Amino acid sequence: MNTAVEQLKKNRAFLCLECGKCTAVCPISKVNNAYSPRRLLAQGLFYGAEDIASDHLLWSCLTCLLCSQRCPVDVKYSDYMRDVRAVAHNMGHEGNASHGGALHYIMEMAASPKLKQNRTEWVTKDLKVKQKGDTLYFAGCLPYYEELFAKDFSFSPVSIAVDTVKILNHIGIEPVVLDNERCCGHDLYWLGRLGQFDELAKLNLKDFEQAGVKKVITSCPECAVALRQLYPERVGTGGPKVQHIAEVLAENKARLKLGEVTREVAFQDPCRLGRFMGVYDPPREVLSMIPGVTVSEMAHNRKGAICCGTTNWMNCDSCSKQIQKSRFDEARAAGAGTLVTACPKCQIHFRCAQCGEPEEKNGLELADFVNIVASALKS
């Protein structure tokens, strides 16, 4: 129990004033009255994590940090959730996994040292990549998404990886791409499966070292957060410098030769890029550099942006869909024709939300930040 107390100290749960700001701002609570961060916290505080372990709402939290943003005493609610989930997981409880749990199985398998993946089929001839070097492009789950979602959601996740490398080549970077790159572990971390997370972290860092990597660039904010914040927290500092592609481009504006692309875009701030890493301007700056692109803001943006509705491939349901639809509405209200996000997962969830909703489809296009930029590149 002591450790539990330590945890509660760490994630500042003890400081909760029970003011309910969190519940008032929580996107889940908005669509599902049964869910209240405040109550879940109180319950854990007074009756112990075991008491909530079997409650499936436990897995609904998006760990989007919106509540912590508002919290007067800076309770780390997401961390608290992670810790409670760790307890629940050890007790054999799980949430309701999306897509038959396929993605979680992949993450867990990736933690097996003997596994030798075959992830780089997407690397086309025209792309310049190498095996060793100081800068690495971390593609994340994209190759798996391609197999699982390309057909059902009629878009190509790996195109994000391809375009990222295209852009990097364009600004003169020839990145290392690893055929056996491991899952970053982000989702496992937030699902409280910390043992497996640590495994993955160690394996990845070892591979980075072997490839002589000093800097890692990702096209997925979750990978970025995992490598940049969670690895040091769990398995020690000293790893490579980590940046999301948006940051890299913002630093290399001068090198970008961009042509005309006419698009009215709204930018969806991914929680991990925004609230976790505080990266708000870089993607906007780069987008607005593109001749013909105008960036409009949704009602909820930047610090106050609302999550895409699902994380960790857990507890996706009608609530998630309502959140996603609300984002579409805000985008349209902002006069945007394209909803741009810098996180592949956001896009997948959004695309899923468009299924069976023709009117939505007509209304709004979806694109990843890198796809837009790549489409504007002048060679």
Place this chain on the structure above:
Amino acid sequence: MAQRPGKANGVLVLGGGITGIQAALDLAASQAKVYLVEKTPSLGGRMAQLDKTFPTMDCAI
């Protein structure tokens, strides 16, 4: 019982091949009492001897 006036409720189906079985099943389904009489020791008839049937090539049994 044959002396009993009025209609009988039974139907006699002679032949336990695919046709007879079909007739028996339909009769039984609409609540008739069916006596399915087959000369050989088993139902099935010719169809049971075939390997596959055209044009769908599915199995005959």
Place this chain on the structure above:
Amino acid sequence: MAVRTQQAKKKTKKEFIPNIVVFACNWCSYAGADNAGTNRMQHSPHFRVIRTMCSGRVTPGFVLKAFKLGADGVLVSGCHFGDCHYIFGNYKAVEQFEKTKGLVKTLGLDLKRVRLEWVSAAEGVRWANLIDEFVGQIAELGPSPLNHKPKYG
């Protein structure tokens, strides 16, 4: 028949005993396996059948879970085209299986470890041969990199 028993024996003499999961649809493949039984078609015992109503029921999730838990091979078996009890369930199975294959490939597992086959209710022989052949193939491949406690015997 004598020959088959030999085959079955030969398999068991092999060093490594593969751990194989077979998903069989209720109407054709499971019936085909029964037909192998009624005809006493001896074949390798090194597989376990999980019955589903239709091959279209088998998700990539089930197959990946099997591999995650250390299965060395997974076989999905349904009705021949045009023979599906649910009209086009087996076509749906193909779509799902394409995803599964893609994921298995990306995971770096040998594609020979997963298979989609059609066995009709009358094809006991086909079933027996298929099993012997698949078990043999997996035995050749050896334990899956994710099989942490391979069986030998």
Place this chain on the structure above:
Amino acid sequence: MMDAGRHPNIEVLTNSELVRFEGRAGNFRATVKKYPRYVDEALCTGCGQCVNDCPVIVPNEFEVGMGARKAIYSPFPQAVPNTYIIDRVNCLNDQFLVCTNCQKSCDRDAIRYDDIGEEIELHVGAVVVATGFDVYEASRIPSYGYGLYHNVLTNMELERVLNASGPTRGHIVRPSDHKVPKKIAFIQCVGSRGEGKEAGCEYCSRFCCMNAVKDCMLVKQHEPDIEELLLFYIDLRAAGKGFEEFYQRSLDMPELKYIRGRPSKIMEDPETKDIFVYVEDVETGKVDKIRVSMAILSAGAVAAAANPDLANVLGIELDENGFFEVETRYGSPLHTARQGVYICGCAAGVNDVSDSVSQGSGAAAEAEKFIEKIPVETEPVEIKELDTSGPPKVGVFLCHCGINIAGVLDIDSLKEYAESIPDVAYVENNLFLCSDEGQRLMQNKVVEHGLNRVVAAACTPRTHEPVFQESCEQIGLNPYLFEMVNVRDQCSWVHTGVPEIATEKAKEMIKLGVAKARHLQPLYRKSIPVNQSALIIGGGVAGMAAALELDAQGMKVYLIEKEGRLGGRLNNLTRVYPANLSAFELARVMVEKVKASRVEAMAGTEVTGITGYVGNFDVATTNGNFKVGTIVLATGAGIYEPKDEFGYGKFDNVITNQELEDILHDTKGKIQIHGDTPKNVVFIQCVGSRDAETNPGCSRYCCPTTIKQAIRLRESGVNVTVLHRDMRTVGAKAEEHYRRARELGVKFLRYTPQRLPLVTGKDNRATSVEILELALDRILDVDTDYVVLAAGMVPNEASTAKLQDILKVPRGADGFFMERHAKLGPVETTSEGVFLAGCVSGPKDIADSLAQGSAAAAKVASIISRDTVNLEPTTCIIEPSLCRACSMCVDMCEYHAPSLVDIAPGLRAAQINQALCKGCGTCASWCPTGAIVALHFTDQQINSMLDALLLDRV
């Protein structure tokens, strides 16, 4: 087959014959002699132990003498009933011999050497004769050397050879040397389409052509290295739904060569035992002696030898071919001269499977008119359901199945292991769990130990799950809390050689069963009320036949016809073959009957919309709305409208067979067209049939129709020439009419699609037809006053498309509606409660359409004769809160069970119509959030099985 064996309303009397028959329709007295089986059906479990101990080995007639069986035997693996039988002729137990091996080996003591059989008195309202046919005795044609030469087989023998469970286990080998043959010859029409000393019968046996084509494909599948398959034929009669397409596909097989010509003789090469086929290729005129390694004789079908006796008992007639005589007065093929006695299938003449099945249903409908319906005991005594809410308490029951399981698996170690599985509260084993004692034991233990889940490790769920589930129900245990583990068919029987490993496997299988059982949930059969009425769309023969049958059974029927009057195609015909009835008369009689009946007939009416499901359809028509329980589609087909083929449209005297039908009139016994009798008429077959562009299929009706018209013209002295690709006279008596036409002097010339006949003429009149005459390879000019194009039958696009749109019934590539199963469900569709009759599912003649009308009626009756329809509870359901309304399930379901509905303002979710769902679970495998639960095969259940299997292995 299984179903028939299990149905509470069906009493199966095998090994039995009808010996006496008297009375009248509705009140017959029948005496059935049940011959001794020498095995007690009540006791025998079909374990097969006796067979191993029987010393006698004799040829197996089911394997057409190729395989062997014992004196005590079960005819074939899936036999129903699976009671064994002793063949006393060969048995070694009689007054002289005293072998009692089987008696000794039978654990159930079921052997009765003194069995004398019995006579059973039955009181029945009607009789359905479905006694089938005999295969032509190929040895009656000495020149084909069947029985003389090793490597000459019949098609039936080949079927067994091809069959996995056959004598060669599916391997094709020559009897002479057991080597795989390189070349195989298929010889058609053995005993068909002939006469005189070397033939069987005049008629065409109808199925042999397609059967041979099918066998060629199968041979190729079984033996991919086969070098050559030669098929010798006269006309390739691919006349049936999808048959022509099937035949066309076979043309892509390089190994398969079609040779037009009927071999004159077959000789054997004494050394190699190869076979020489002496034949003329009539297309090239080349006479040849072809060496093959094996020859297959496509033996035709002949009337069953037993027919005369049976006809005698039943007091009905036989026709000239020895089949039962059809009373053709009604145009339907199902009637005999004796009311209350109906024939179907091959008892009345040769039919292929799908027609036989339709006729079987049809005869059922006819018979139903003469009987008192008795409700089946659906509601048994109310049983209090056991409380199964608590934590799982699993009972595991191990069946020995005599020695079938116990002889291989170590029951004790299984028992010990099962006891060690968590949540297993009780384990028991029994010699025959399916026997009455076995079942009682199971029931008692469940109650005694308060078990709430039951796992039986025995044979296959496919045959025995219902049996066990029933016993569970009897004691109030929900049948869906029962799980079956197949340790016999899929373990002890197939791993006999390795008992230890088999036992280990059985342990894991049991563990899997328990793992699933833990998560089993009670499910409840839902029953929905049925609106006891039927809607029949289409007032042609098929529709009217269906309507009349149902009305005669006292059912409420709505019959709607979009034309102004009933009768359909019959209205534009003059005479109907084979019986040469007046179409006008037939139509008039039927329409009268309909008018006289309670059938609510609405002409000039169209369906505008239908919603609902089996038992409960809401129908909207241009003539008011109403509710029905079932629907029959009998909207018929359209006739192909020629474009400019053969000068149609260019020459006035180039007409279709339909147009000819309209202008043909008997005047003073002479055929006249526009007042005078033509001298020369030329028919051209396959216009808008067997043609990739217009219509790939064979329209089946046109050959017989042409023959019919040709005969009528010829009888009036007209010179008639028929240009055809194959004469496909496959209908009842059609071959005989074909022969008659030839006798009358009708000329038949074959043409090929590569070289079409050329119609020439002056201004708007065709004067002659030029054709390449193949026998002498010469161009022939035929003078003509009329050119008649035999136009094919095509889907009635407008109505078919509309109905498909309304009812969501799938259509095949040919545009016709698709049956549930081409063979076994010819009048059913994928939508329950919606049936097909007549040409709406493909071309048919009047007789076949009538039979299908009756068949559809039988299907309808089976639903609306009850006031409720029961639904299997193993369907898919949706947890709305998890549903994202992505509509993936909606898009993929073939049965249109899921649909999106509003569950709250601005919030939609999918909902699955339980009446439409068939429980395949495919939608569940697509659902991104797991909102769909495939009951009895849930993710949880399957995942727990995977865990049990892989997480901690035995």
